[in-house]
Amino acid sequence: MVGKVALRALACALLLTCILLSLGTGRIWLEPAVLIGSIFEPKPSLAWLILSELRVPRTILGLLVGASLGLSGAVLQGLLRNPLAEPGLLGVSAGAALGAVIAIYFGLSAAFALATPILGIGGALVAAALTLSIGRGGTLTMILAGAAVSGLMGAGVSLALNFAPNPSAAYEITIWLLGTLENRDWHQLVLAAPFILAGWVCLVLTMRDVDALTLGETQAESLGVNLARTRLLALAGTALSVGAATAVTGSIGFIGLMAPHLVRPFAGHQPGRMLLPSALFGAILLLLADVATRIIPTAGQEVRLGVLTSIVGTPFFLWLVTRLRRMSP
Amino acid sequence: MAGHQAAQDVTVSRIEANGVTVLRGGRAIVDDVTIELHSRQFVGLIGPNGAGKSTLMSVLAGLLAPERGSVMIDGQSLATLDRRALAQIRAFLPQNPRAEWPISVERLVALGLTPQLPVFGGLPETMRASVAAALEMVDMAEHRHQPATTLSGGELGRAMLARALVGDPAMLLADEPLTGLDPRHALDSVDRLRKLADAGKLVIASMHELTLAARYTTHIAVLREGCLVAFGPTAQTLTSALLHQVFDVDACVTGAGTRTAIVDFVPDPTLQP
Numbered sequence: 343m344v345g346k347v348a349l350r351a352l353a354c355a356l357l358l359t360c361i362l363l364s365l366g367t368g369r370i371w372l373e374p375a376v377l378i379g380s381i382f383e384p385k386p387s388l389a390w391l392i393l394s395e396l397r398v399p400r401t402i403l404g405l406l407v408g409a410s411l412g413l414s415g416a417v418l419q420g421l422l423r424n425p426l427a428e429p430g431l432l433g434v435s436a437g438a439a440l441g442a443v444i445a446i447y448f449g450l451s452a453a454f455a456l457a458t459p460i461l462g463i464g465g466a467l468v469a470a471a472l473t474l475s476i477g478r479g480g481t482l483t484m485i486l487a488g489a490a491v492s493g494l495m496g497a498g499v500s501l502a503l504n505f506a507p508n509p510s511a512a513y514e515i516t517i518w519l520l521g522t523l524e525n526r527d528w529h530q531l532v533l534a535a536p537f538i539l540a541g542w543v544c545l546v547l548t549m550r551d552v553d554a555l556t557l558g559e560t561q562a563e564s565l566g567v568n569l570a571r572t573r574l575l576a577l578a579g580t581a582l583s584v585g586a587a588t589a590v591t592g593s594i595g596f597i598g599l600m601a602p603h604l605v606r607p608f609a610g611h612q613p614g615r616m617l618l619p620s621a622l623f624g625a626i627l628l629l630l631a632d633v634a635t636r637i638i639p640t641a642g643q644e645v646r647l648g649v650l651t652s653i654v655g656t657p658f659f660l661w662l663v664t665r666l667r668r669m670s671p
Numbered sequence: 672m673a674g675h676q677a678a679q680d681v682t683v684s685r686i687e688a689n690g691v692t693v694l695r696g697g698r699a700i701v702d703d704v705t706i707e708l709h710s711r712q713f714v715g716l717i718g719p720n721g722a723g724k725s726t727l728m729s730v731l732a733g734l735l736a737p738e739r740g741s742v743m744i745d746g747q748s749l750a751t752l753d754r755r756a757l758a759q760i761r762a763f764l765p766q767n768p769r770a771e772w773p774i775s776v777e778r779l780v781a782l783g784l785t786p787q788l789p790v791f792g793g794l795p796e797t798m799r800a801s802v803a804a805a806l807e808m809v810d811m812a813e814h815r816h817q818p819a820t821t822l823s824g825g826e827l828g829r830a831m832l833a834r835a836l837v838g839d840p841a842m843l844l845a846d847e848p849l850t851g852l853d854p855r856h857a858l859d860s861v862d863r864l865r866k867l868a869d870a871g872k873l874v875i876a877s878m879h880e881l882t883l884a885a886r887y888t889t890h891i892a893v894l895r896e897g898c899l900v901a902f903g904p905t906a907q908t909l910t911s912a913l914l915h916q917v918f919d920v921d922a923c924v925t926g927a928g929t930r931t932a933i934v935d936f937v938p939d940p941t942l943q944p
Contacts, residue, residue, distance in 0.1 A: 423771040547790070554785045556772050557834070560765040563734055566758035566786040611772040611818070 360629035410583035412624020415598030420552030420613030433491030438588035441465020466585020521592035521648025541583025553614035596655025690740035702897035713868035715884035718894035758786035761842040762835035773818035783837040805837040825856035885932035
């Protein structure tokens with residue numbers, strides 16, 4: 343029991359450290375004392391402006407996006423009973439990307455800043471509806487439908503790049519696809535947060551069901567689990583939370599795959615117990631990666647968040663695959 | 672004395688199937704089956720491969736809705752019974768159940784309490800006691816912290832039985848629970864199932880081990896090509912004539928319904944050199 347409490351305290355301390363780092367680091371470094379001063383005595387100083395207009399929304403968005411990726415990754419791995427499942431599997435991220443790309447392609451985002459996230463959320467919901475209507479038969483059908491929808495949405499993005507009206511539009515689309523938390527403000531946060539929170543509710547409601555699925559689908563059903571409802575909750579929750587997150591930040595890979603694996607041994611491998619720790623570690627990983635993009639010295643632009651998570655995530659993924667191969671007979 | 676007490680406490684529960692028919696590709700794989708089963712019965716469901724045993728088990732467990740006919744549990748139609756309510760009345764063990772993640776045996780058994788649990792929160796203290804009791808009953812208490820994926824076949828079978836029984840259901844349906852067990856574990860398992868029936872539960876198990884069926888079951892139900900060809904007390908029902916009719920082999924049955932019963936198959940004399 344002491345070990346469990348210590349682990350929880352450690353995780354919370356880690357998260358708090360990441361939040362403080364995320365608030366403090368950037369082009370202008372804010373001392374911890376200045377940070378605390380600005381929080382408790384808000385006065386319109388430069389530090390306070392940087393915090394309230396840039397760092398705080400960026401940090402909150404990072405928390406929400408990271409937690410969404412970790413939570414939905416854990417739910418999907420539990421639902422599909424596959425340690426390689428991740429939120430991108432169901433076509434939701436690709437749908438959000440296509441929606442956002444359409445907004446950039448037709449110049450809507452230039453006319454109206456929130457067009458990109460709004461169309462992105464729309465794209466995620468359309469993709470989820472497609473996956474659900476094609477793949478309502480069973481879990482395997484749902485994965486196949488997700489792969490198909492993912493491919494279709496990806497083709498749409500490629501089509502937009504193919505027919506980009508000018509090089510700068512193509513550049514803008516490509517840069518957006520790489521994923522970043524840079525220059526995200528309160529408007530985008532307020533737009534995405536309700537969808538993200540609604541998605542979390544759907545995902546957390548599957549807790550008992552993914553536990554029961556440890557026994558396989560037949561036994562889970564015999565224990566009163568309504569699998570159609572579980573699949574719907576997992577898909578809707580992923581579409582709402584990860585869809586809205588991708589719509590605001592662009593695609594960010596590997597966090598949804600990594601976070602559940604990091605917490606699995608500490609949760610005794612029980613899928614339901616992994617949901618909240620996985621959300622917590624998703625947030626920690628994303629904040630760390632975002633802080634790293636600000637610290638890594640570059641000539642011009644920041645390293646894009648999605649690029650960094652993929653660079654760090656790929657070796658982890660390979661390690662995971664080889665470890666699984668060694669474990670299985 | 673204790674057994675007598677238990678017998679009085681147990682309410683009689685029953686499953687009634689009425690004209691149950693399941694179609695696959697236009698073919699009836701369960702064909703117009705009507706049967707009524709009561710608590711205190713240990714029913715062995717036998718029949719050749721492909722006779723529809725597993726399908727009938729799924730229908731009786733309420734996991735598969737038949738195309739025609741109906742199933743009632745304690746007088747209530749399965750079509751209207753709530754999933755969670757049903758899950759508290761009957762437990763179902765599919766063929767070769769396995770654990771998908773390396774969770775501890777204790778937690779695996781606790782999953783059997785899913786229909787009793789609130790939506791959130793841990794396991795209440797009273798339920799911990801039932802988990803411990805279920806583990807004790809199948810002699811798995813010393814394995815309770817072991818990952819379920821590292822258990823041997825016999826141990827996993829026992830852990831799964833504890834999982835099924837931890838919520839104290841009135842009925843247990845087990846699909847081929849003896850398959851893959853060595854003689855000692857097969858004997859232990861079938862004896863355990865019989866004791867559950869003697870303690871007042873309704874136990875239905877499909878099986879291919881005819882000698883064990885002859886020794887331990889109270890009743891035998893026989894399926895052939897989806898049809899129920901015989902149902903009755905083991906001593907009267909399990910006969911050489913029936914086995915010849917159902918399995919197309921000459922069989923020798925001695926002492927059906929007693930603990931020394933033997934079912935032996937006799938080679939066709941025309942095939943002898």
